[in-house]
């Protein structure tokens with residue numbers, strides 16, 4: 001088991017730089033998730049750690065060894081991809097043991113390692129089957145088994161669950177968390193699904209356009225985001241953002257009939273534009289009167305999401321427990337504690353603290 005350290009990592013494809021000067025330390029045994037929108041560089045960074053993409057400049061070490069220029073096979077890593085390309089003519093156990101067989105590992109050692117992986121992944125009943133006789137989730141488990149038998153220091157996962165249906169994804173998410181608890185290896189996991197990131201990670205790395213926006217534990221990023229991007233990306237439904245203007249000791253919000261939200265954070269000069277962020281979970285809906293109009297109410301059973309339109313054209317969502325009683329088209333207002341509001345510089349989008 002080993003930590004991973006990245007220093008000033010840059011990736012260029014010809015003249016185009018897609019990863020800009022990334023510094024990151026992942027501790028031994030940590031579950032680290034790279035999250036961010038499509039095209040932000042998650043897979044590129046992971047493939048660079050795997051040695052599948054050359055690193056343009058910077059330094060990379062695994063377990064204290066400099067691996068910047070090392071071959072993938074010398075890095076002590078194993079990677080699980082989104083498409084799990086199993087050999088169709090081989091059984092589950094042959095698929096899992098194939099890499100070891102190619103490396104001339106003795107048969108009894110292969111059998112022991114495949115047996116161990118199969119126990120962890122609950123594949124014992126399927127060892128003699130071919131991949132076509134397996135469900136998507138079982139196939140993905142075989143692909144993970146192939147990685148486990150190699151005994152890597154670091155596991156790398158690139159969106160391993162995105163080909164599965166929603167139910168299986170939840171099931172496999174729990175399996176992967178259990179796998180990490182059981183074998184304790186360092187894991188780096190790429191996803192654009194913030195729920196996967198929140199539930200699996202010890203540490204989340206939020207990427208945007210080849211830069212790290214913020215690094216922290218799931219709850220740290222949720223409670224204390226450094227900027228509007230992270231605030232909006234972490235949490236579901238996403239944080240509500242409303243335009244505001246500094247006035248007196250607070251921020252005036254036109255969407256809420258010029259309500260002034262008082263705050264102790266360091267605000268810019270009077271009249272400056274500021275963005276106010278409030279999570280749907282901390283807002284309370286009052287229906288009947290108010291400046292807002294209820295658009296749609298989504299009833300999910302245990303919770304409901306109520307979408308609202310403001311006279312300014314801005315949109316809001318409120319999360320309510322149980323049935324909402326909200327009627328499309330009726331007037332409404334929202335209440336929240338001023339200390340639950342976050343403030344962001346309208347231009348730089350940085351958090352005001």
Ligand SMILES: Nc1ncnc2c1ncn2[C@@H]1O[C@H](COP(=O)(O)OP(=O)(O)OP(=O)(O)O)[C@@H](O)[C@H]1O
Pocket residue numbers: 013018036037038039040041042043044045192
């Ligand atoms: N071989 C390549 N040549 C040129 N540009 C590339 C190449 N591979 C990736 N890129 C660019 O690098 C950027 C990052 O791509 P990457 O695949 O890492 O994104 P991602 O975060 O994994 O996105 P997704 O969520 O869609 O998988 C993108 O702008 C992409 O177009």
Ligand SMILES: [Mg+2]
Pocket residue numbers: 042043044
């Ligand atoms: Mg990708």
